[in-house]
Amino acid sequence: MAHEAMTQAPPRTGPLTLHGHDVEGVNRCVHCGLCLSYCPTFSILGTEMDSPRGRIFLIKALAEGRLALTDATVSHLDLCLGCRACEPVCPSGVPYGQLIEAARADIERQRPGGPLRRLFRWVNFAVLLPNPRLLGLAAAGLRFYQISGLQRLTRASGVLKLLPSPLADWEPLLPVIPPADERAPLIPITPAEGVKRARVGMLTGCIQQIAFGSQNRATARVLARNGIEVAAPPEQTCCGALHAHAGEHDLALTLAKRTIEVFEVGNVDRVVVNTSGCGAHMKGYGTLLAGDPAWRERARIFSSRVRDLAELLAEEPLRGPLGSVRKTVTYHDPCHIVHGQKISKAPRELLAQIPGLTVVPLTEADRCCGSAGTYNLTQPEMARQLQARKVAHIRETGAEAVVTANPGCIIQIAQGLEAAGAPVKVLHLVELLDDNHGYRLYQAVSRLKESLSRADEATFLFEGGSVPCSARKSCSADPATSFTSRAASGTRSGMPGMMKRACWRSFRLPDSRSTSRNC
Numbered sequence: 001m002a003h004e005a006m007t008q009a010p011p012r013t014g015p016l017t018l019h020g021h022d023v024e025g026v027n028r029c030v031h032c033g034l035c036l037s038y039c040p041t042f043s044i045l046g047t048e049m050d051s052p053r054g055r056i057f058l059i060k061a062l063a064e065g066r067l068a069l070t071d072a073t074v075s076h077l078d079l080c081l082g083c084r085a086c087e088p089v090c091p092s093g094v095p096y097g098q099l100i101e102a103a104r105a106d107i108e109r110q111r112p113g114g115p116l117r118r119l120f121r122w123v124n125f126a127v128l129l130p131n132p133r134l135l136g137l138a139a140a141g142l143r144f145y146q147i148s149g150l151q152r153l154t155r156a157s158g159v160l161k162l163l164p165s166p167l168a169d170w171e172p173l174l175p176v177i178p179p180a181d182e183r184a185p186l187i188p189i190t191p192a193e194g195v196k197r198a199r200v201g202m203l204t205g206c207i208q209q210i211a212f213g214s215q216n217r218a219t220a221r222v223l224a225r226n227g228i229e230v231a232a233p234p235e236q237t238c239c240g241a242l243h244a245h246a247g248e249h250d251l252a253l254t255l256a257k258r259t260i261e262v263f264e265v266g267n268v269d270r271v272v273v274n275t276s277g278c279g280a281h282m283k284g285y286g287t288l289l290a291g292d293p294a295w296r297e298r299a300r301i302f303s304s305r306v307r308d309l310a311e312l313l314a315e316e317p318l319r320g321p322l323g324s325v326r327k328t329v330t331y332h333d334p335c336h337i338v339h340g341q342k343i344s345k346a347p348r349e350l351l352a353q354i355p356g357l358t359v360v361p362l363t364e365a366d367r368c369c370g371s372a373g374t375y376n377l378t379q380p381e382m383a384r385q386l387q388a389r390k391v392a393h394i395r396e397t398g399a400e401a402v403v404t405a406n407p408g409c410i411i412q413i414a415q416g417l418e419a420a421g422a423p424v425k426v427l428h429l430v431e432l433l434d435d436n437h438g439y440r441l442y443q444a445v446s447r448l449k450e451s452l453s454r455a456d457e458a459t460f461l462f463e464g465g466s467v468p469c470s471a472r473k474s475c476s477a478d479p480a481t482s483f484t485s486r487a488a489s490g491t492r493s494g495m496p497g498m499m500k501r502a503c504w505r506s507f508r509l510p511d512s513r514s515t516s517r518n519c
C-alpha cells in the first residue's frame with residue numbers, strides 16, 4: 001500500500017503544486033465520500049485508493065512531499081480513467097480533472113520508462129499526432145495492413161499471442177481506416193444553406209479525421225443545412241487533449257497555443273467540436289494557460305467560444321425538412337461531454353426531433369465504457385470489464401443502434417458488441433442527423449458541389465494575393481494563373497483535373513510560408 005512510504009510534511013509557503021501545476025484543489029475535498037459510488041474503478045474494485053477520495057489523498061501527499069512515487073501509488077493513479085464522473089457530484093467543487101492531469105505529468109517526469117517506451121511515446125505524441133501529413137501516411141500504412149489480407153493472416157496465424165501483452169491487446173482495438181477520400185481534409189469553407197445563422201470554425205481533429213473523416217463531413221453538412229457556415233482551417237492539428245491526459249504537458253501547451261492561433265485568424269463566432277475529449281480539453285484552455293500572461297486572455301476568450309456539436313445545434317430547432325427514421329436507438333453519454341462539459345440534454349433533445357425515431361433509456365448511460373483516451377490500451381483489463389458492462393446494458397435495451405458522440409467510445413463499444421456477437425450498430429449522433437436530413441442523396445450532390453466550388457473557397461483563403469504553386473513541375477497547367485484568373489472572374493469552368501489534389505495542396509502563401517492546403 002502507498003501508506004508505507006508516508007512521511008511528515010515539510011514546512012511550505014505558497015499554493016500547493018505538483019511538477020509546477022497548481023493542485024491547491026485537493027484542499028477542497030472534505031472526505032464526504034459522495035463521489036465514491038459514481039467512480040467506475042471504485043465500483044469494481046471497492047478499494048479506497050482506487051476511488052476519487054483516495055486518489056486525491058495520494059495527490060495531496062505527493063505534492064506535500066510526504067509520499068514517494070512508489071509502484072503502488074502509480075498503479076492507483078494510472079487506474080483512474082480520467083472520466084471525471086466524480087466532479088459534478090462533488091459538493092465542494094474539487095477540480096479532479098486538473099488534479100489527475102498534474103499527477104500524470106509528475107509521473108511522466110519522474111518515471112519516463114526505458115528507451116523503447118520513450119521512443120514509442122515520442123513517435124506518437126511528438127511526431128504523429130501533431131503532424132497531419134505523417135499521421136496520414138501512418139493511416140495509409142494501416143489501411144494497407146487491413147485491406148491487403150495481412151491483418152486477417154496475422155489474426156488467424158496466432159502470431160499476436162507471441163507479441164508482448166500490450167501489443168496483442170491493442171491490435172483488435174485498431175480503428176478501421178477508411179479509404180483515402182474519406183480521410184482527406186475537409187474543404188476549408190462549407191457555405192451555410194438558406195438564411196445564415198452563424199459562421200463557426202470546426203476542429204477536424206487528428207485521429208478523428210483519419211478514422212472518422214465521414215463524420216467530419218457529416219458534421220459540416222448538418223451545420224450547413226442548419227444555416228451555419230463552417231470554416232475548417234487546413235493549418236489545424238491535434239488540440240493536445242491526448243497529450244494532456246497522458247502527462248505530456250509541454251506538448252499539450254504547444255498544441256493548445258497553435259490551436260488558438262489557427263482559429264483566431266478565422267473570424268468565427270464559435271469553434272465547434274464533434275469529439276468529446278477534444279471539446280472538454282479546449283474548453284479548459286483558459287485554465288491550462290492561466291499561468292502564462294501572454295496567453296491567459298487569449299485562451300480564456302478562445303475557450304468561451306468552444307461548443308460541442310450537439311450543444312450548438314440544440315440552440316435552435318433543427319431546420320427541416322426532417323425525414324423519418326424508423327429505428328429504435330439508445331444513447332451512451334461520452335464522459336467528457338456529460339461530466340467534462342455537463343451536457344446531457346442537448347443530444348437527447350436533438351434525437352427527440354427526429355420523426356419516427358424511438359429512443360429507449362440505457363442503464364448507466366453516463367458510465368465510462370472503458371475507452372477513456374488511451375486507457376483501453378494501457379489498462380486493458382479494467383477497460384474490458386467496463387466494456388462488458390456497457391455492452392450488457394446496451395443489449396438489455398433491445399435497441400438496433402447505440403448513438404454516442406466520441407470516436408473512442410464508438411471504437412470501444414463496437415468492438416465489445418462485435419465480440420459479443422450482438423448485431424447492434426454504433427453511430428455518431430451526427431450520422432443519424434445526417435441521415436435524417438435525407439443526406440444519403442445529398443452527399444453525392446455535395447461531393448460534386450465540393451469539387452466545383454474549390455476555386456471559390458480558395459479565393460476566400462488567399463484573398464488579396466497571387467498564389468504561386470510550388471508543385472508547378474508536375475502540372476501541365478499554370479496553377480497560379482488559372483487559379484487567380486478563375487478567382488477574379490468567378491468562373492468555375494476549365495479546371496484541370498490534376499489540380500484538384502496534387503497542385504492544390506502545395507500552394508505557397510504570398511509571405512512564403514509553406515502550407516498544406518486542401519483547396
Ligand code: SF4
Nearest residue numbers: 029030032033035090
Ligand atoms: S465528493 Fe468531493 S469532497 Fe466528497 S470525497 Fe469526493 S472529492 Fe472529496
Ligand code: SF4
Nearest residue numbers: 039080081083084086
Ligand atoms: S475520474 Fe473517473 S475513474 Fe478517476 S477517480 Fe474520478 S470517477 Fe473515478
